[in-house]
Amino acid sequence: MKNILNAPFVEEMKKTTANMYRLGWDERNGGNISYLLDEKEVAEYLDLGKVLRTIPTGFDASPLIGKIFIVTGTGKYFKNVEDDPETNLGIIRITEDGTTAELLWGWKDGGKFTSELPAHLMSHIARLKVEPRNRVIMHTHPTYTLAMNYVHELDEKKFTHSLWEMCTECIVVFPDGVGVLPWMLCGTAEIGEATAKKMEEFRLVVWGMHGIYGAGTTMDETFGLIETVEKAAQIYMLTAHLPRVNTIRDSEMVELAEFFKVKYRKDFLNL
Ligand code: 2HA
Ligand code: ZN
Numbered sequence: 001m002k003n004i005l006n007a008p009f010v011e012e013m014k015k016t017t018a019n020m021y022r023l024g025w026d027e028r029n030g031g032n033i034s035y036l037l038d039e040k041e042v043a044e045y046l047d048l049g050k051v052l053r054t055i056p057t058g059f060d061a062s063p064l065i066g067k068i069f070i071v072t073g074t075g076k077y078f079k080n081v082e083d084d085p086e087t088n089l090g091i092i093r094i095t096e097d098g099t100t101a102e103l104l105w106g107w108k109d110g111g112k113f114t115s116e117l118p119a120h121l122m123s124h125i126a127r128l129k130v131e132p133r134n135r136v137i138m139h140t141h142p143t144y145t146l147a148m149n150y151v152h153e154l155d156e157k158k159f160t161h162s163l164w165e166m167c168t169e170c171i172v173v174f175p176d177g178v179g180v181l182p183w184m185l186c187g188t189a190e191i192g193e194a195t196a197k198k199m200e201e202f203r204l205v206v207w208g209m210h211g212i213y214g215a216g217t218t219m220d221e222t223f224g225l226i227e228t229v230e231k232a233a234q235i236y237m238l239t240a241h242l243p244r245v246n247t248i249r250d251s252e253m254v255e256l257a258e259f260f261k262v263k264y265r266k267d268f269l270n271l
Pocket of ligand 2: 004141210
């Protein structure tokens with residue numbers, strides 16, 4: 001059996017959480033990540049017959065029965081994952097009843113998965129239906145994206161359009177746009193269901209005045225999506241109070257989308 005602390009998926013979780021913490025997006029216990037793993041790969045590091053504990057999830061995730069995820073822990077700080085992954089992360093498998101998680105590794109202090117597990121697993125279910133290669137769901141509190149929530153209408157067409165105007169690459173990186181939810185109570189099945197519904201259409205979902213969710217086939221893709229939104233939001237916040245002299249026009253966004261051959265939300269442009 002290989003040492004799990006050297007597993008590529010543990011390394012990716014360590015690097016990503018450390019990076020996000022350093023960017024200032026994940027204060028205290030803010031943010032959470034879930035990553036769908038390949039069973040054969042996990043079996044190189046763990047005895048899959050050995051269950052440390054079972055933890056009820058409180059909701060039905062039947063489409064994910066048997067699936068294995070590495071997940072950040074509730075109350076755990078991104079800041080601390082790198083130095084102590086076995087306390088701050090856990091590897092879980094969804095059992096046959098669909099409502100229980102078997103702990104295969106981690107949370108060695110008795111901890112458990114993120115309070116946002118409903119939003120994560122429901123989003124995995126939704127994304128896998130439209131993109132069978134989806135692996136990662138990431139939630140974080142990026143500073144400028146959050147700031148923009150307070151000064152910009154929380155309307156998904158207008159919000160996406162403002163972001164697309166801020167960087168030339170935006171419409172190419174997230175041509176499917178950004179879904180937006182109003183402020184809602186977090187940690188509940190309700191916000192999980194609302195997020196998953198948006199995830200049928202979008203890989204990015206803003207939680208009004210809270211943060212953002214991203215979905216992708218790899219850690220890099222998912223992080224890259226959120227990073228690009230955050231960069232655009234930063235430019236927006238640096239310029240929102242100044243007279244706008246220049247902008248990227250809608251006709252130019254069409255040129256970009258067509259040149260890079262991306263399927264974009266035409267209805268989010270004002271053509
Ligand atoms: O896990 O970010 O949304 C802490 C949070 C809750
Ligand atoms: Zn949050």
